Amino acid sequence: MNQRTILITGANGTLGRALAKNFLAESPDNFVWLGVHQRRESAAELAKADPNRSRVVSLDVTQSESWEAAVKEILAAHQRLDVLVNNAGTHDDAFLAQMKPESWRGVLAVNLDGVFYGCRAVLPAMISQHHGRIINIASLSALLAPAGQTNYAAAKAGVVSLTQSLAKEVARIGITVNAVCPGYLESEMLVGMDDAARQRALAQVPMRRFGKPEEVAAAVRFLACAGAGYLTGSVLKIDGGIF
Amino acid sequence: MNNNQDELKGEIKRMVVENLMLKIKPGEIGDAQPLFGPGGLGLDSVDALQLVVALDKNYGLKITDPEVAKGILQTVNSITHAIVATDPDR
Numbered sequence: 423m424n425q426r427t428i429l430i431t432g433a434n435g436t437l438g439r440a441l442a443k444n445f446l447a448e449s450p451d452n453f454v455w456l457g458v459h460q461r462r463e464s465a466a467e468l469a470k471a472d473p474n475r476s477r478v479v480s481l482d483v484t485q486s487e488s489w490e491a492a493v494k495e496i497l498a499a500h501q502r503l504d505v506l507v508n509n510a511g512t513h514d515d516a517f518l519a520q521m522k523p524e525s526w527r528g529v530l531a532v533n534l535d536g537v538f539y540g541c542r543a544v545l546p547a548m549i550s551q552h553h554g555r556i557i558n559i560a561s562l563s564a565l566l567a568p569a570g571q572t573n574y575a576a577a578k579a580g581v582v583s584l585t586q587s588l589a590k591e592v593a594r595i596g597i598t599v600n601a602v603c604p605g606y607l608e609s610e611m612l613v614g615m616d617d618a619a620r621q622r623a624l625a626q627v628p629m630r631r632f633g634k635p636e637e638v639a640a641a642v643r644f645l646a647c648a649g650a651g652y653l654t655g656s657v658l659k660i661d662g663g664i665f
Numbered sequence: 666m667n668n669n670q671d672e673l674k675g676e677i678k679r680m681v682v683e684n685l686m687l688k689i690k691p692g693e694i695g696d697a698q699p700l701f702g703p704g705g706l707g708l709d710s711v712d713a714l715q716l717v718v719a720l721d722k723n724y725g726l727k728i729t730d731p732e733v734a735k736g737i738l739q740t741v742n743s744i745t746h747a748i749v750a751t752d753p754d755r
Contacts, residue, residue: 545718546718546721546722549714549715549718550718550719550722552686591711591714592711594711595711595714595715
């Protein structure tokens with residue numbers, strides 16, 4: 423195989439950029455499409471720095487039509503799509519008793535509906551190719567279900583189950599589907615957390631440090647590589663040892 | 666039956682064999698042979714998914730309803746009719 427085409431959603435965020443940089447560093451044959459919706463400055467800067475191997479594509483992950491347009495644009499340019507990293511995510515924490523329905527709906531729309539639409543949009547190309555790698559960024563919250571995150575935890579648990587179910591559907595066609603569950607990462611997800619909350623979070627981590635986006639990106643890169651061809655339906659925790 | 670449709674049936678058989686990586690020759694598939702179920706070619710639901718994608722890619726035949734897919738994918742003949750129905754010039 424020559425050029426490998428990779429689409430990363432939520433590419434403007436810290437983890438999205440780390441994922442893109444990691445793939446670009448991996449091989450000169452990797453072409454990275456940076457899926458972004460409203461905020462796109464950082465992704466645009468990244469694409470500008472490496473215009474021959476990366477490009478921004480408009481993508482509202484909550485809209486099926488937006489996915490179809492983005493995938494059409496990618497296929498028009500490359501005639502193939504090898505890797506999808508469903509990274510776009512959001513959270514809006516509150517206790518369920520006080521949670522507004524729009525908060526519930528909004529978090530599920532981005533984190534879960536977005537993964538559904540994304541997988542559905544790329545599968546025809548991957549099925550035709552008899553090859554594809556889908557990596558869904560879930561969260562440790564999917565497994566630990568912390569208080570105050572019913573919307574986020576439910577959405578991410580849905581992503582884990584979607585991953586495992588879809589993996590079985592397409593395994594025979596040469597498409598792998600895996601999920602990673604990052605714990606606390608040094609990213610915008612920690613912004614807004616005061617010092618006391620950070621210390622409490624840190625105390626839960628046996629490694630006594632927060633993860634780096636690059637450490638998640640390295641795992642994603644592995645799941646996307648040829649050597650991971652027999653690995654599907656797996657859920658990889660990247661959390662500094664939290665159980 | 667015209668030559669165009671005979672050619673189309675040959676194409677469909679090649680598409681089935683190639684996309685599903687079957688270990689048979691296209692000519693071994695009968696026009697009216699059931700593709701699914703006992704007594705047929707023995708294809709299953711994952712094979713059907715691949716055929717739906719291949720029909721869209723190769724013939725622009727979009728099948729979004731699984732029930733409709735069941736009807737269309739019964740035999741090479743039924744697939745041929747569906748393609749011709751969307752493109753009478755064939």
